[in-house]
Amino acid sequence: MKNFILPFLTFIISIALHAQNVVISRPADAEYGTLSIQSSEENSGIFSADNFELTEETALGELDVYGYVEDGIDYSSLLVGINVYIYEDNSGVPAGNPSQSGTGVLELHNIDPSLFTLEANNDGEVNFKSIKIKEANGGSAVILPAGSYWLSVSAYATGSFSEQEYIKPWSWMGSTTENSAAQVQIIDPEDILEFGVTSWIPYSSTLGESFPTCAWELRDEAMSSIEDNIIEGFKMYPSLVDDILNLKATNDIINVSIYNLLGQKVLNTPETTINMSGLPSGTYIVKVNTTREEGSYKVIKK
CATH class of the missing domain: 2.60.40.3080 (Immunoglobulin-like)
Incomplete structure (x- = not known):
């Protein structure tokens, strides 16, 4: 019995040390979302960002992001990768944007599909599950101090924003479960849609109605595993x-x-x-x- 108990306890302790805790959880329960897409051919894009707070120093583990595309599109054949950016807060808006390299505290451009799971169905749901932040950052742990931040996630897909080869846009689903300190923001740095949204503005102002937070879940990396x-x-x-x-x-x-x-x-x-x-x-x-x-x-x- 002793020979069995010791390895078993070692196994349980190992799991406990490397377990991931949910830091942010915003389920996909809204009826619509916000555009967040970048062309792999032109590198231009339209980006959305969601505000979140960390109450203590946190090592980022895995990230789930929920979204959708037009029904009937096989997005696995169009998706090249995904982008994950984190920005500090600057008076209620992100302190940078994906078109300005070096402005984020974390900038993971074109994360390879081997580092996340693409979950899609015939109803148009396209989710990015278990995005491995540490591995996408070259194996280096990402540890953020307590504070206010903005998460921007976008699909990096084939196609362009021209009429001839129009890109199939991915939208980040909304969540009504939790209210963040600031409204979801959207930016179109190159004015692709010709709405003049070349700086961050609340997405609700483009809709004319309130927009919830975005749908995603962040799990931490146990500090003991670092x-x-x-x-x-x-x-x-x-x-x-x-x-x-x-x-x-x-x-x-x-x-x-x-x-x-x-x-x-x-x-x-x-x-x-x-x-x-x-x-x-x-x-x-x-x-x-x-x-x-x-x-x-x-x-x-x-």
């Missing part, structure tokens, strides 16, 4: 760094990469005595490679 201590004899000190971070391991350390909470690499070195004085205060992920192993660890810079 810190993966598998390197033999590894030591890292101090845990609260003023200037110098020291690393030791049984096998030779050949490379160290340090990432900020947005998954951006801020330092790369083969050294085991690392000067972090030039980095802002905050939490960082330290990825360590030895001649035989690899591990990731959290450190706080004072």
